[in-house]
Amino acid sequence: MEAVSPDLLTTDTESWLEQHERKDLLRFITCGSVDDGKSTLIGRLLHDTKQLLDDQLAAVTRDSRRWGTQGAEIDLALLVDGLAAEREQGITIDVAYRFFATARRKFIVADTPGHEQYTRNMVTGASTADAAVILIDAQRGVLTQTRRHSYLAWLFGIRHVVLAVNKMDLVDHSQARFEQIVENYREFASHIGMSSFTPIPMSALSGANVVEASSQMCWYAGPTLIERLESLQIDADHLQRTPLRFPVQWVNRPDSGFRGFAGTIAGGRVRKGDRVRIQPSGRESTVSRIVTADGDLDTAIAGASVTLTLADEVDVSRGAMISAADSPAEVADQFEAHVVWMAEEPLYPGRNYLMKIGTAAVTASVTDIKYQVNVNSLEHVAAKQLELNGIAVCTLSLDRAVPFDAYRNNRNTGSFILIDRYSNHTVGAGMLDFALRRSHNIHLQHVDIDKAARSAIKAQTPCVLWFTGLSGSGKSTVANLVEQRLHALGHHTYLLDGDNIRHGLNRDLGFTQADRVENIRRIAEVARLMVDAGLIVLTAFISPFRSEREMARQRFSPGEFIEVFMDTPLEVAEQRDPKGLYRKARAGELKNFTGIDSPYEPPEAAELVLSTAQMSADAAAEVVIRWMRARNGAA
Amino acid sequence: MHIMREVVAEADNPVMLYSIGKDSAVMLHLAMKAFYPASPPFALLHVDTRWKFREMYALRDRVAAQSGMQLIVHINPDGVARDINPFTHGPALHTQVMKTEALRQALDIHRFDVAFGGARRDEEKSRAKERIFSFRSDQHRWDPKQQRPELWNLYNARKRRGESIRVFPLSNWTELDVWQYIRLNHVPIVPLYFAAERPVVERDGALIMVDDDRMPLNPGETAQLRMVRFRTLGCYPLTGAIESTATTLTEIIREMLLTRASERQGRVIDHDDANATMEQKKQEGYF
Numbered sequence: 024m025e026a027v028s029p030d031l032l033t034t035d036t037e038s039w040l041e042q043h044e045r046k047d048l049l050r051f052i053t054c055g056s057v058d059d060g061k062s063t064l065i066g067r068l069l070h071d072t073k074q075l076l077d078d079q080l081a082a083v084t085r086d087s088r089r090w091g092t093q094g095a096e097i098d099l100a101l102l103v104d105g106l107a108a109e110r111e112q113g114i115t116i117d118v119a120y121r122f123f124a125t126a127r128r129k130f131i132v133a134d135t136p137g138h139e140q141y142t143r144n145m146v147t148g149a150s151t152a153d154a155a156v157i158l159i160d161a162q163r164g165v166l167t168q169t170r171r172h173s174y175l176a177w178l179f180g181i182r183h184v185v186l187a188v189n190k191m192d193l194v195d196h197s198q199a200r201f202e203q204i205v206e207n208y209r210e211f212a213s214h215i216g217m218s219s220f221t222p223i224p225m226s227a228l229s230g231a232n233v234v235e236a237s238s239q240m241c242w243y244a245g246p247t248l249i250e251r252l253e254s255l256q257i258d259a260d261h262l263q264r265t266p267l268r269f270p271v272q273w274v275n276r277p278d279s280g281f282r283g284f285a286g287t288i289a290g291g292r293v294r295k296g297d298r299v300r301i302q303p304s305g306r307e308s309t310v311s312r313i314v315t316a317d318g319d320l321d322t323a324i325a326g327a328s329v330t331l332t333l334a335d336e337v338d339v340s341r342g343a344m345i346s347a348a349d350s351p352a353e354v355a356d357q358f359e360a361h362v363v364w365m366a367e368e369p370l371y372p373g374r375n376y377l378m379k380i381g382t383a384a385v386t387a388s389v390t391d392i393k394y395q396v397n398v399n400s401l402e403h404v405a406a407k408q409l410e411l412n413g414i415a416v417c418t419l420s421l422d423r424a425v426p427f428d429a430y431r432n433n434r435n436t437g438s439f440i441l442i443d444r445y446s447n448h449t450v451g452a453g454m455l456d457f458a459l460r461r462s463h464n465i466h467l468q469h470v471d472i473d474k475a476a477r478s479a480i481k482a483q484t485p486c487v488l489w490f491t492g493l494s495g496s497g498k499s500t501v502a503n504l505v506e507q508r509l510h511a512l513g514h515h516t517y518l519l520d521g522d523n524i525r526h527g528l529n530r531d532l533g534f535t536q537a538d539r540v541e542n543i544r545r546i547a548e549v550a551r552l553m554v555d556a557g558l559i560v561l562t563a564f565i566s567p568f569r570s571e572r573e574m575a576r577q578r579f580s581p582g583e584f585i586e587v588f589m590d591t592p593l594e595v596a597e598q599r600d601p602k603g604l605y606r607k608a609r610a611g612e613l614k615n616f617t618g619i620d621s622p623y624e625p626p627e628a629a630e631l632v633l634s635t636a637q638m639s640a641d642a643a644a645e646v647v648i649r650w651m652r653a654r655n656g657a658a
Numbered sequence: 659m660h661i662m663r664e665v666v667a668e669a670d671n672p673v674m675l676y677s678i679g680k681d682s683a684v685m686l687h688l689a690m691k692a693f694y695p696a697s698p699p700f701a702l703l704h705v706d707t708r709w710k711f712r713e714m715y716a717l718r719d720r721v722a723a724q725s726g727m728q729l730i731v732h733i734n735p736d737g738v739a740r741d742i743n744p745f746t747h748g749p750a751l752h753t754q755v756m757k758t759e760a761l762r763q764a765l766d767i768h769r770f771d772v773a774f775g776g777a778r779r780d781e782e783k784s785r786a787k788e789r790i791f792s793f794r795s796d797q798h799r800w801d802p803k804q805q806r807p808e809l810w811n812l813y814n815a816r817k818r819r820g821e822s823i824r825v826f827p828l829s830n831w832t833e834l835d836v837w838q839y840i841r842l843n844h845v846p847i848v849p850l851y852f853a854a855e856r857p858v859v860e861r862d863g864a865l866i867m868v869d870d871d872r873m874p875l876n877p878g879e880t881a882q883l884r885m886v887r888f889r890t891l892g893c894y895p896l897t898g899a900i901e902s903t904a905t906t907l908t909e910i911i912r913e914m915l916l917t918r919a920s921e922r923q924g925r926v927i928d929h930d931d932a933n934a935t936m937e938q939k940k941q942e943g944y945f
Contacts, residue, residue, distance in 0.1 A: 034849065036908050036909070036912040037908055040838065040841070040908065040911060043834075043838070044838060044842070064834050100761065120829075120830065121780075121830045122780045122830075124834075131830060143807055144807070146809065147807045147808060147809055150809040150810045151809075151810060152809075183768070271669055272660070272663040272664060272667060273663045273667050273693075274692065275695070276695050277695050277696035277697070278694070281695060283695075285663055285692070285693075286660075286663075287659070287660045288810070314689070314694070316690060316691040316694035316695075316696065318692075327690065328659040328660055328691075330694070341667050365807055375814070379812050379814065380812075382664075382667070434810065435810065435811070438809065438810045438812065440810075440812045440814060442810060442814050442816055447814070447816040447817055448806055448814075449806040449807050449808075449809075449814045452807070452809045576930060580932070
């Protein structure tokens with residue numbers, strides 16, 4: 024890589040452009056707290072690499088007078104703090120991306136906030152970064168947040184860390200102070216397995232050792248920040264040396280004569296004639312063409328967007344992966360992974376989420392939180408649920424097997440996001456560590472007598488009537504009446520009642536949200552076994568969350584799960600208060616009580632809605648029986 | 659290209675907003691590449707204010723014909739009925755009715771759930787924090803607090819019925835990247851980007867081109883022929899030209915890198931006095 028003289032732009036623009044086109048791109052993040060001078064550092068990088076234009080400079084000069092914290096000086100931080108809300112609070116609350124270039128490289132810097140409550144913003148920036156610049160205030164040294172940022176950067180696979188010891192001007196450019204900080208940091212770094220880092224003493228405010236070497240710190244002979252960023256190795260180079268991974272995005276079929284698989288190479292390289300394996304199906308074939316709009320290629324490397332055609336007619340669709348036949352990805356449906364939680368509503372083990380991994384989308388649930396990592400002390404702590412910004416090592420179970428690599432080997436094929444099925448928000452991000460061995464060893468046992476055979480003997484169509492509603496809405500009462508009538512009609516039934524189950528099977532569960540999720544998961548499993556046995560099952564549980572009712576529904580065949588919503592206003596249920604529970608909850612003696620300090624999410628499309636405020640329990644039971652008769656003539 | 663394919667794989671009814679500017683030209687060119695040898699499986703949508711430069715309309719029709727894609731042109735009929743124009747009603751109302759409202763109408767009428775746009779993060783401060791997949795409520799509002807985190811290259815394009823997504827495939831491109839792409843790939847662009855002698859009047863420090871006879875001249879004002887070009891293109895009465903002699907792509911890039919004034923400066927719309935006005939416009943549904 025040759026340095027490009029800025030003068031060349033004036034004298035020979037054509038050559039300058041050719042050189043500029045050959046520059047590679049480095050993405051990095053900056054981490055530090057509000058007061059460490061992070062925004063000032065980025066402003067300084069933009070300013071000193073001459074990325075600022077006249078009108079932007081004029082605007083920041085004007086803004087400095089209005090908002091600035093640097094007196095009469097230009098406050099370079101104002102260049103960076105974009106959204107109006109942030110200006111008012113004086114802190115950065117999101118990830119902002121900035122662009123600049125030097126003679127050697129192009130850069131994208133993700134400016135991420137420092138506070139612990141913004142961990143999710145930081146990991147968003149870290150997920151695509153090649154390097155991290157971790158700011159330390161030379162006056163304050165290595166802080167808790169320095170450790171947190173370093174751990175997160177390292178966890179997310181960033182292998183180039185620059186320790187920017189900032190505000191050296193405020194400690195008299197003291198070499199002793201600098202070395203003391205570096206020594207402290209080194210001790211911590213070895214603790215998290217960080218094998219190397221580059222410490223640089225600097226002052227973002229004056230620009231010392233940012234772009235230009237400092238005259239006040241002659242004792243420092245290392246690179247300036249920009250020199251370091253210009254020379255470190257980017258991840259793309261590393262990815263090219265890994266085995267071929269090509270997640271199929273889209274099947275390109277303009278006419279019957281062409282069938283290509285479009286995607287971006289996630290690892291390694293592909294050559295015409297390469298033997299490949301389609302995963303998870305395991306079929307093998309040979310690459311016959313590498314198609315692009317600019318003509319066919321003989322070879323393409325990681326990062327390239329291409330369309331592959333194969334020599335054989337194999338079934339390949341979106342979500343499949345084309346891998347090197349001699350070095351394929353692993354395929355599994357149970358994993359251990361690091362998960363970062365990004366939503367206000369906590370992660371509950373047992374709840375189903377949509378997982379996007381590569382181009383595949385599957386249903387996934389966390390089966391166990393092994394431990395949560397305290398991001399400040401790095402201690403392992405037990406957890407039953409994972410709150411916003413929490414990081415934990417979890418085991419996950421998927422509804423089908425997917426191809427993957429460990430995150431440390433390939434960030435593209437070892438990363439996933441979790442999506443809430445109702446809000447559709449991205450609620451979690453994860454990095455796969457390894458597949459669980461039990462996923463290879465447990466297989467479903469085939470049995471000859473099936474549900475159809477068992478229900479035929481009973482001459483009934485098995486199903487579950489899932490009563491849901493507030494405490495006091497009449498679930499147990501109505502379910503009881505319905506069961507009596509079904510029994511009188513000669514049906515084999517079983518009523519699973521909330522209070523009764525909690526005395527036995529679920530005796531170990533409390534009323535936290537996490538325990539409620541597990542409660543419902545077990546009920547759903549038991550109900551499913553009973554339906555499989557040919558019974559008509561009635562369940563009477565508050566089951567307040569849509570996600571869990573949906574999870575239960577998915578355990579049954581279509582039409583088997585009948586959601587019965589007891590639509591009773593809170594005031595009415597509270598007035599009834601048959602067990603005196605509302606009174607206790609209002610008095611603060613009962614925590615996490617649905618309707619009072621724990622939410623109830625009403626069904627959006629229940630099969631049956633009973634307004635029990637307006638009808639008697641008998642009338643409600645009659646509605647259910649009539650509905651079932653109408654449904655299949657025989658109940 | 660990765661982003662465009664993700665959208666096509668997951669959206670019900672995507673569309674590409676085509677503004678005829680250089681960013682749109684690059685975006686369309688990338689789409690042709692991403693789906694080659696097939697044609698991009700979506701239509702182009704041009705939200706027309708009726709006040710674009712004539713050379714823009716000419717390029718639009720030519721490019722649409724060559725691409726083999728369907729071109730949908732939408733003009734706000736209420737705006738036409740009220741004869742909204744930038745002279746009588748001022749730039750703010752004109753933009754509100756003919757761009758912001760018109761865009762919403764077009765998306766609603768055709769039930770597009772995902773729209774590609776050519777915005778870049780380097781254009782303006784509030785854009786720097788825009789996601790690549792930007793969610794809009796069923797009222798087309800943008801809520802900076804409700805945007806989804808984007809990790810790795812895993813994009814979450816799931817949404818409820820009625821919600822829509824604006825997708826910005828060029829988010830991480832700079833102005834220089836755009837020009838270099840045009841240069842290397844010979845992407846056709848509107849000739850107005852190149853310097854030529856054009857009739858202009860000077861108003862409030864901006865050089866406005868007299869593109870047709872709908873433009874009322876103030877007393878004593880006459881159009882002068884000056885050597886000018888445009889760095890961005892919009893409605894001609896709202897787009898300031900710069901004096902320039904750059905007649906080739908290389909000269910344009912050289913001029914851009916040596917002149918120290920940012921791209922959107924020529925646009926009248928960004929220069930309201932209030933802070934962060936672009937953010938407000940976006941919350942209301944401006945692209």
